Amino acid sequence: MSNITKIVPKRRFKEFQNAGDWEQCKLGTVVEFLKGKDLSWKDIEANGSHECILYGHLYTDYGMVINNINYTTNSYTNDLVLSDYGDVLIPSSDTTPTGLARASSVEKSGVLLGGDINVLRPKKHVDGSFLSYNINFNKPQLLRLIKGTTVKHIYNFDLKGIDISLPNSIEEELKIVSLFKNIDNLITLQQRKLEKAKALKSAYLSEMFPAEGEREPKRRFAGFTDTWEQRKVGDLTNVASAARVHKEEWASSGVPFFRSSDVVSAYKGNENEKAFISFELYEQLTRVSGKLEKDDILITGGGSIGIPYIVPNNEPLYSKDADLIWVKSTEKFNSRYLYTFFTSPEFRRYLNGISHIGTIAHYTIEQVKETPICLPSIEEQNEIGAYFAHLDNLITLQQRKLEKLQNIKKAYLNEIFI
Numbered sequence: 174m175s176n177i178t179k180i181v182p183k184r185r186f187k188e189f190q191n192a193g194d195w196e197q198c199k200l201g202t203v204v205e206f207l208k209g210k211d212l213s214w215k216d217i218e219a220n221g222s223h224e225c226i227l228y229g230h231l232y233t234d235y236g237m238v239i240n241n242i243n244y245t246t247n248s249y250t251n252d253l254v255l256s257d258y259g260d261v262l263i264p265s266s267d268t269t270p271t272g273l274a275r276a277s278s279v280e281k282s283g284v285l286l287g288g289d290i291n292v293l294r295p296k297k298h299v300d301g302s303f304l305s306y307n308i309n310f311n312k313p314q315l316l317r318l319i320k321g322t323t324v325k326h327i328y329n330f331d332l333k334g335i336d337i338s339l340p341n342s343i344e345e346e347l348k349i350v351s352l353f354k355n356i357d358n359l360i361t362l363q364q365r366k367l368e369k370a371k372a373l374k375s376a377y378l379s380e381m382f383p384a385e386g387e388r389e390p391k392r393r394f395a396g397f398t399d400t401w402e403q404r405k406v407g408d409l410t411n412v413a414s415a416a417r418v419h420k421e422e423w424a425s426s427g428v429p430f431f432r433s434s435d436v437v438s439a440y441k442g443n444e445n446e447k448a449f450i451s452f453e454l455y456e457q458l459t460r461v462s463g464k465l466e467k468d469d470i471l472i473t474g475g476g477s478i479g480i481p482y483i484v485p486n487n488e489p490l491y492s493k494d495a496d497l498i499w500v501k502s503t504e505k506f507n508s509r510y511l512y513t514f515f516t517s518p519e520f521r522r523y524l525n526g527i528s529h530i531g532t533i534a535h536y537t538i539e540q541v542k543e544t545p546i547c548l549p550s551i552e553e554q555n556e557i558g559a560y561f562a563h564l565d566n567l568i569t570l571q572q573r574k575l576e577k578l579q580n581i582k583k584a585y586l587n588e589i590f591i
Contacts, residue, residue, distance in 0.1 A: 180338055184588035189345045195591060196341060200308075201333030203299045204261070208329065209290030210254045212246060221245030225285035226256075228264045231277055237305045238354060239279040246285060254292065256284040259301025261293040261308065263315075266326050273327045274315040278305035291329050299339065303346040306353050307337060310590040338591040349589055356582045363578055367571040374564045381557060382517045383547045394560075397553045406511075407542025411501040414474075414538060416458045417494045423448050428455040428489040433473040433496040436482040442572050455491055465490045468508035470500040472515060478536040479524045481515035483508055498541050507551060509558030514546055516561075 180195050212225055224242035226235075234243050239262075256279045266289045267273050276293075278301040286292055295301045308315070318331040340346055380392035388400045406412060423430065427449040438445035450458075465471075467487050473480040475496050484490065492499060502508045514520055527540055548554065 180591050182338075182589050182591050184585070186345070186348050189340065189342075189348070192345060193341050195338045197336055197338045197591070199333060200293070200335040200337045203337065203339065204293040204295050204304070206329040206333065207254060207292040207294060208265075209262075209286035209288050209292060210252065211250075212248060212253070212285060212287030216246045216248040217244050218247050219245070221247045223247070223249050223285050224281070224283070225287060226262065226279065226290070227287040228266070228289040231262060231264045231275065231290070232267070232272055235277045236357060237277055237309055238302050238350075238357065239277050239281070242279075242281065242284055249285065254286045256282060256286055256292075257294055258282045259295055260286075261295065261301050261304050262286065263291040263293065263308070263327065263332065265289045265291045265328065266321075266324055268324060271316075273319055273325055274312045276305045276308040278302040291327065291332060293329075293332070298343060300343060300346040300350055302350045302354070303339075304337070306350065306586070307339075307590055308335070310586045311335065311337070352585065352589075353582065356578065356585070360575065360578045360582065363571065363575045367568065367575055370564065370568045370571050374561070374568065377561070377564070378513070378517045382514060382519050384519065385522070388547065394553065394556045397549065397556075399550060399553075401547040401549045404546055404548050405542065406500065406544045406546055409505045409546075409548075410503045412538055412541045413462070413499050413501075414494050414497065415492045415499060416462050418450055418454070418458070418491070422450060422454060424451045424454075425449065427451045428491055430491050430493065431471065431482070431497060432493045433476050433480075436471055436473050436497065437477050437480050439482055440480050442569060450491055452489070455489055458491065465492065465499070466502065468502035470502070470508060470512055470515070471497045472500060472536070472541065474498045474536045474538075474541075475534075478534045479515065479520065481512050483512045495538075498536070498538055500541065506548065507554035507558045509562050510554035511546070513558060513561040520544075 180197055182195060185192075209226075209228065212227055214227065214229070217225070217227070223246055225244055225246045226239070226242065227244070230244065258280060260279050262277050262279060263275065264273055280302065293301075293304065295304055314335050315327065315332075318335075319325050319327050320331075340349075377392065381390050383390050383401060388403070390401075418430065428451070430448040430450045432448060435445050435447075465484050467484055469484045471482045471484070471492055473496065500511065523544065524536065549557070
């Protein structure tokens with residue numbers, strides 16, 4: 174290799190700690206560059222004679238290592254490009270820069286590689302999957318190479334100049350690849366557990382609330398047989414919104430000030446940049462509007478409409494006027510049941526039918542009051558609310574486990590690659 178720089182990663186396997194420095198070189202010195210050819214979406218056929226990968230599949234179907242090929246074709250000619258085991262594939266065009274800044278190694282020979290795929294064929298002393306993980310870690314370098322305006326491109330000629338760091342033995346490369354494959358397998362298994370929990374919730378949401386025109390759901394807990402009662406949300410409780418707070422009244426700390434973006438983020442299990450108002454302003458406003466209390470429900474009235482949030486405790490919290498509609502908790506209903514109703518397909522169908530769709534959709538206080546809801550007995554509401562709270566907790570747990578694994582992978586990438 175030419176222009177070699179000696180470097181040492183932060184983390185190494187014990188057996189390689191005295192194995193010598195890593196070497197930094199240009200990507201063009203360790204791979205041969207090819208280009209995929211000709212195949213397009215119209216060539217895809219179920220149960221075709223040859224496995225194939227199109228450039229779009231690299232975005233939608235595959236991660237950093239490809240073991241199983243999802244598509245086949247009968248379009249085969251001798252001038253098409255076939256993979257070698259360990260080829261590294263990088264899409265060469267996309268509408269977004271981040272779509273191009275990715276690499277996948279294909280651990281299978283003889284796969285047809287379609288057009289708009291940069292093919293990097295490693296030389297004998299370099300493992301393709303190691304290169305794939307390494308290149309993905311060095312994504313900022315790829316982003317700097319992207320050209321174009323509407324459609325972005327990255328070319329083999331430019332990829333040749335990427336700096337790449339390699340151990341001085343193939344054995345260390347393979348040990349690193351084994352680690353990341355194990356982590357990726359754990360991530361895949363955890364993603365499946367999360368998807369299974371979400372699918373279970375979705376199925377029960379469809380079956381445990383009556384369909385339009387019905388008075389009983391398809392699925393019920395044992396022991397409940399009474400017909401459900403048709404009501405309107407406004408018949409059950411007070412529906413209002415908080416007083417207006419101007420942006421210049423926001424504070425850097427104090428009482429959390431909830432906006433629709435906070436509700437949407439909480440619903441998705443994400444963090445949002447927090448906003449606050451002073452305790453003095455909070456006391457002043459709540460003397461007029463009242464205070465949010467445990468089990469009250471906030472529901473988005475603008476933007477992503479109809480997304481609910483159940484207030485978890487009695488700690489001070491204030492909400493943003495018309496952006497969030499405030500449904501007060503009462504003894505007439507179980508708040509967790511009402512929250513679950515607001516996440517159900519039946520509510521979503523109703524909402525799509527009545528919201529004012531212009532440039533922005535709206536769900537108003539009056540519309541919330543007029544929203545029809547089927548109510549079982551309070552005892553059945555309690556059962557339904559508790560069951561979906563359990564499912565939500567399960568989904569949150571699975572999501573956190575997934576994020577933990579993803580963070581572990583990110584940390585190892587940062588410490589092992591240079």
